[in-house]
Amino acid sequence: MKRIVTALLGTAAMLGTMVVSGPLATAGSAPADDLPYGTDGTGNPTTEDCTVSTNANPQKAVDRASAGDVICVKPGDYSGSTLTVGKAITVRANGVVKLKNIVISGSNATIDGFTVVGDELDDPSTGIKFSGTGHRIVNNMVKGKHIHYAIACDYDTCASNVLIYRNTVTQTNNFGVYLWGGSNITVERNNIYDMWSDDGNDDVDGMRVWGVGHTIRNNYIHDLNVNKGEGEPHADCIQNYQHSSRTTVSYNVTVENNYCIRVSGQCLIMQNGHRPTSDIRDYTYRGNVCESFGSQNIELGSITGVTIENNILCGGVDGHVLTFHSTVGGLKTTKIKMRNNILVTAGGSVYASGSKDALIDDTGNLELTDPSVATDWKEFEGNPHAPVPAINPADFTEFRARAQKVDVIDNGSTPHSPNFTKDVDGAARVQGAAIDIGPFEFG
Numbered sequence: 001m002k003r004i005v006t007a008l009l010g011t012a013a014m015l016g017t018m019v020v021s022g023p024l025a026t027a028g029s030a031p032a033d034d035l036p037y038g039t040d041g042t043g044n045p046t047t048e049d050c051t052v053s054t055n056a057n058p059q060k061a062v063d064r065a066s067a068g069d070v071i072c073v074k075p076g077d078y079s080g081s082t083l084t085v086g087k088a089i090t091v092r093a094n095g096v097v098k099l100k101n102i103v104i105s106g107s108n109a110t111i112d113g114f115t116v117v118g119d120e121l122d123d124p125s126t127g128i129k130f131s132g133t134g135h136r137i138v139n140n141m142v143k144g145k146h147i148h149y150a151i152a153c154d155y156d157t158c159a160s161n162v163l164i165y166r167n168t169v170t171q172t173n174n175f176g177v178y179l180w181g182g183s184n185i186t187v188e189r190n191n192i193y194d195m196w197s198d199d200g201n202d203d204v205d206g207m208r209v210w211g212v213g214h215t216i217r218n219n220y221i222h223d224l225n226v227n228k229g230e231g232e233p234h235a236d237c238i239q240n241y242q243h244s245s246r247t248t249v250s251y252n253v254t255v256e257n258n259y260c261i262r263v264s265g266q267c268l269i270m271q272n273g274h275r276p277t278s279d280i281r282d283y284t285y286r287g288n289v290c291e292s293f294g295s296q297n298i299e300l301g302s303i304t305g306v307t308i309e310n311n312i313l314c315g316g317v318d319g320h321v322l323t324f325h326s327t328v329g330g331l332k333t334t335k336i337k338m339r340n341n342i343l344v345t346a347g348g349s350v351y352a353s354g355s356k357d358a359l360i361d362d363t364g365n366l367e368l369t370d371p372s373v374a375t376d377w378k379e380f381e382g383n384p385h386a387p388v389p390a391i392n393p394a395d396f397t398e399f400r401a402r403a404q405k406v407d408v409i410d411n412g413s414t415p416h417s418p419n420f421t422k423d424v425d426g427a428a429r430v431q432g433a434a435i436d437i438g439p440f441e442f443g
Contacts, residue, residue, distance in 0.1 A: 255283065265292060
């Protein structure tokens with residue numbers, strides 16, 4: 001994806017030379033060690049704090065454990081077994097340890113480093129299922145073609161204060177992280193890619209997020225190709241689509257500093273499908289890199305109170321970059337703040353008709369055109385069986401280089417978002433008057 005972007009506003013300017021010091025390092029970014037996402041599936045070798053070690057199926061050790069125990073599991077294949085944890089203990093894989101699925105309940109459990117493979121379709125439907133409070137789900141690999149929900153909580157029994165960190169989800173059916181509700185869940189530094197729907201039975205989404213007070217930060221969601229599976233599922237990066245009679249709500253959620261690249265559908269959907277009140281509202285969407293090939297990059301339907309700032313949004317291949325509209329009769333999308341975004345279209349319009357009526361702030365946004373977005377779309381969807389690497393280093397340099405070709409340095413306005421102190425690559429953002437446009441900090 002080597003592009004020359006033509007600015008519709010301002011004059012193009014070459015702003016310095018990019019320096020790459022490692023496979024994921026970029027100029028002005030955090031050290032390379034701070035950038036990788038997910039896990040390679042080889043477990044966590046740490047043994048210093050182990051109170052119990054086992055070279056057998058870990059369930060017996062879990063059943064005998066007391067609160068505070070650290071159970072370390074030596075490499076083994078338990079693909080026919082479910083691991084059930086309902087205690088305040090740590091269960092850690094000291095190598096490749098395969099399980100059919102994991103079920104977590106209670107409080108303050110840590111599940112670290114396992115490989116979840118599933119079994120038959122919908123048996124189980126969820127790879128790592130959690131409820132309760134205070135859990136840490138870290139460094140796990142979920143890779144089973146018949147798993148619908150890789151890491152998820154249920155509609156009636158979600159969770160609070162859970163950390164979902166540095167997990168990898170790939171080659172599963174339908175969904176990466178699915179939060180049916182809950183509160184104050186942090187989803188960070190996960191790598192979600194190359195999923196599909198073999199049976200054409202549902203959409204394919206990197207994440208679906210309901211609930212209150214969640215933080216979705218520094219994740220890498222990529223290569224969700226609608227043509228890879230059956231039934232042409234809708235493939236999106238992060239979605240909240242309220243399409244049933246359930247009174248699911250989602251508000252006060254922050255989605256920041258994520259990479260969403262090569263996705264057939266949309267980057268972000270927040271859509272009220274049936275309720276006469278705004279149950280999905282008050283989101284902050286900042287510092288993200290979005291490249292998606294659907295009818296729009298971001299769609300808000302009957303939503304109120306969204307701040308969208310310092311993102312680079314590339315899309316609108318057969319439609320628009322942004323669509324803000326009414327999806328429930330009489331309930332408009334309102335109180336949308338757009339600041340310091342780089343908005344890239346293949347040649348069409350940035351805003352769908354009437355979308356600007358939803359804005360209460362439209363400050364410092366750059367509108368760009370790049371016809372090669374459409375070429376990239378055709379190349380991506382036209383090669384659904386091309387190999388997909390877990391991490392493509394070019395993803396962390398090309399969008400940064402593109403942003404340097406337009407007038408972004410110190411041309412932004414002070415963000416609305418509190419505590420917005422790091423860019424998408426981990427570099428400290430300049431605070432005060434010298435605000436860069438887009439998700440990268442060049443100063």
